Amino acid sequence: MTHVVVLVRWNEPFQKLATCDADGGIFVWIQYEGRWSVELVNDRGAQVSDFTWSHDGTQALISYRDGFVLVGSVSGQRHWSSEINLESQITCGIWTPDDQQVLFGTADGQVIVMDCHGRMLAHVLLHESDGILSMSWNYPSFLVEDSSESDTDSDDYSPPQDGPAAYPIPVQNIKPLLTVGFTSGDISLMNNYDDLSPAIIRSGLKDVVVQWCTQGNLLAVAGMERQSPLAELSGGLLLKSALIKFYNVRGEHIYTLETPVQRPITSICWGHRDSRLFLASGPALYVVRVEHRISNLQLLCQQAIASCLRDDKDIGKLILPPRLCSYLTTAFISTIKPPIPDPNNMRDFVSYPTAGNERLHCTMKRTEDDPEVGGPCYTLYLEYLGGLVPILKGRRISKLRPEFVIMDPKTDGKADEIYGNGLISTVIDSCNCSDSSDIELSDDWAGKKSPKISRASKSPKLPRINIETRKSPKLSRAAQEISRSPRLPIRKPSIGSPSLNRREFPLEDITQHNYLAQVTSNIWGTKFKIVGLAAFLPANLGAVIYKTSLLHLQPRQMTIYLPEVRKISMDYINLPVFNPNVFSEDEDDLPVTGASGIPENNPPCTVNIPIAPIHSSAQAMIDRPWRGP
Template sequence: MVIPVYMVTQEAYSDRDVYGWDRDYSDHPSGDSYRNSYESYSNSHSAPATRGPPPSYGGVVLVRWNEPYQKLATCDADGGIFVWIQYEGRWSVELVNDRGAQVSDFTWSHDGTQALISYRNGFVLVGSVSGQRHWSSEINLESQITCGIWTPDDQQVLFGTADGQVIVMDCHGRMLAHVLLHQFDGILSMSWNYPIFLVEDSSESDTDSDDYSPPQDGPAAYPIPIQNIKPLLTVSFTSGDISLMNNYDDLSPTVIRSGLKEVVAQWCTQGDLLAVAGMERQTQLTELPNGPLLKSAMVKFYNVRGEHIFTLDTLVQRPIISICWGHRDSRLLMASGPALYVVRVEHRVSSLQLLCQQAIANTLREDKDVSKLTLPPRLCSYLSTAFIPTIKPPIPDPNNMRDFVSYPSAGNERLHCTMKRTEDDPEVGGPCYTLYLEYLGGLVPILKGRRVSKLRPEFVIMDPRTDSKSATMTWMPRVILNHTVGLFRRSFIHLH
């Protein structure tokens, strides 16, 4: 099988290509020189092989997607910000910004044209999606900024602090208000029950869910968008309490006592269901039959009035660090350590057919067992949809990576490779190059070679695993997928 490959060398990466929001414009007040330099970098799609990945910084701590412009922003532990774009199936760095200070939050505006960046040391910045700085400010605080968001109309920005304050500024950087929400409780995050991006829904359809089947109860298979409801400001505190406020100066907010710690909260896209994930305050360790004691994590669901709807009990070894709604609010994805969990959410009372499907699927456990049942073909087909995973890329076996590299899965997926030059070794007589397969954010070593003659094109190619230096750069997966978990099923399915 032939693998389509783009060859990329990291040596092509240079500092002159990485202008960001923190670039000094003192010599160019209008910023024209900066924009021209940036555009020449971002528009060089005709030769994607001339650009390599950026140098390695700290681990990624923050990821933000820009739906209108189809860009991805990532922030690392050392304060580096990377904006990525996709071209012909491959992601490449379009912009890099690095102040050398830790980033507390990064938020795109609702129209996707602006970025709000807040740092823990009190520095805040607003820039365009193309990398031009609009304004910045240094907020003098005795505490740290923990989060920053835009208002639904993108005319104001709100910052939360570790001592319970909300700082309000307009879209031009003028200070408007300081409000103390809680004297003894820090703010973890803030959000609105409002669409994150204002885009036309022209391509998404009801069949986007992987296990979609024609609705049995009429066309209203998905929740109807809420109309004419004032957005709620949702503020999460370190104590686990969550305030639902009409605005930052609301004197009588609705307070949700979640009883959880390290909470992560997010509204569904319809704005009528709030998911709150965290660890139990009074941690009760549960002993598994074939394993050690595990901490208990929970996901609680609330409506816009702060009323508790449902609690999903899980057994995970690490706290849930992030949650995300997807598939028209029919899925809730949760990240915990190296694992990714998927929860199926039914916003209506489940039909008897769906309940039977889930009960039978729990008993069978594997898709191949469906054919053993004496059921009509139509019901067998419907039952098989319960085993279709929500996320289904080809996930290689970490212990058998060579077969994955040599025999890629069938389909039209394009695999990309990166060639890296290692340090010159006098013992081998010249520089060495290692060819890696790029996959799931990691590099899988394939071949290693070195030139043995400067007069003739002769090379020695070897297995990278035989070299001790290359062996230290082995790829390890960071994402482990599991089968989906029904919202109304108490049993928890373990990871593969």
């Protein structure tokens, strides 16, 4: 069952991520060997209204809508909890800048103040008719040392120019402001929760989301335009766009940015030293470039020329000096640049390593047993960009032995296509961000739905992922020979080495069901061989040998032999004779005899195929050989 994530909170000092779903489940994630793993789980069964880390990252404040509040450590220990009896719901909770008090906002406009030990301090009514949506401070979220990341690490970095500073100057000697957002769209800037004369901002927006920049001198307010009373009475359905308004610490309006986004903005976030503002709206992520000073003429000309070009390839057609062309190229550098796969070539993306040796992870799911096809089916998915891309599908073909046939998932129903199409839709619609101007938005994104990883989800139908046979002129004869006769002949069992009752798949079935490989096993389930069935795969795809000692006195051993199947070269088709049916019931394999009848010392199932090492590239970079004195 898939749960909708409603809150995401990052802990910078401890590098941990907290997520809360709609059912009240709280998960704390840590990154281990390149993959995010769950470290802590808390499920109270009530909906979470807010989750906030303390400024030093050591404590977490959790508030529930039913009035229950909890403070725990970053390691999962509970410090204190309390039940607040209210007639309304708690909507948000924050720490004070010194982490000595916690503030809770309610749906009836109250602020509840408690100390860091759970003692009640005050109840303050800020607004009689409006509820509180959010509270925040114009203060850094975390107090950490300067990051080791250099200012020149980003790809879109350009050397500072003469004139005013390229980045805003930090606000110093200014008391932190408490920012309270109400359901009416008004925002109060207060020196403290008991400030009697706060500065009021009339934003005129609904569903407002506020966020201070890291310097604390610029407030971004995002929300939807409100329809005029006349338009509401006439019943006119006018499409209103989302607006972003910027204010200073005194509540004075500075600038309004109009966007074509026609759905509510759920979250905003500053980044890149306050030079970028990220907007989340539905399944799309938008990037806004923010200039904290008056733009010079060179930058304005750059943006004007870039808006007239389709992409950076058209820059070479302009009659400009090389230096200006290089400067113009920076306008097309994207802020977010994930390795987005080509939707028409997804097979190569999931089958071959990425360019930067990035580690990709997979998930295997078991589908329902279908009496028509035989045993249970398992589908292997690639985890990427929040979606699942089906790679392989396996079906068990024997009830006694763990034997399987592996096929292409594209031939098996619509359930697998949902996963792949959902990811492709997400990749195309949400991650193809390019901020060549102040804001990069697309009208097509506004009407699309968020893809869900669910069997019942309805994703837009896209072309299926087809696998094509790679043809090579040098291997055409070998491929023809393989296509004329069955690949897996049955050999009579030898003494002491009974053969497997392996199913034979005719060439028509292999083509129709798109079978790729078959996994055979001995009766004990300790030795497995992987046999290629497709014409573009070698006959021997590897072997797995599993050994255990008597009474488990020694550690269990698993040996994996995998051939290196290259994308271009397929010389492994003309390999020596390989019989997938011969297994030894002893601990050691029978010796493999060569052409002259002399036993060879080759390891089983390798037949001189280059073996791909099975090890972690990340671990290899960390572990270094120890040298003695």
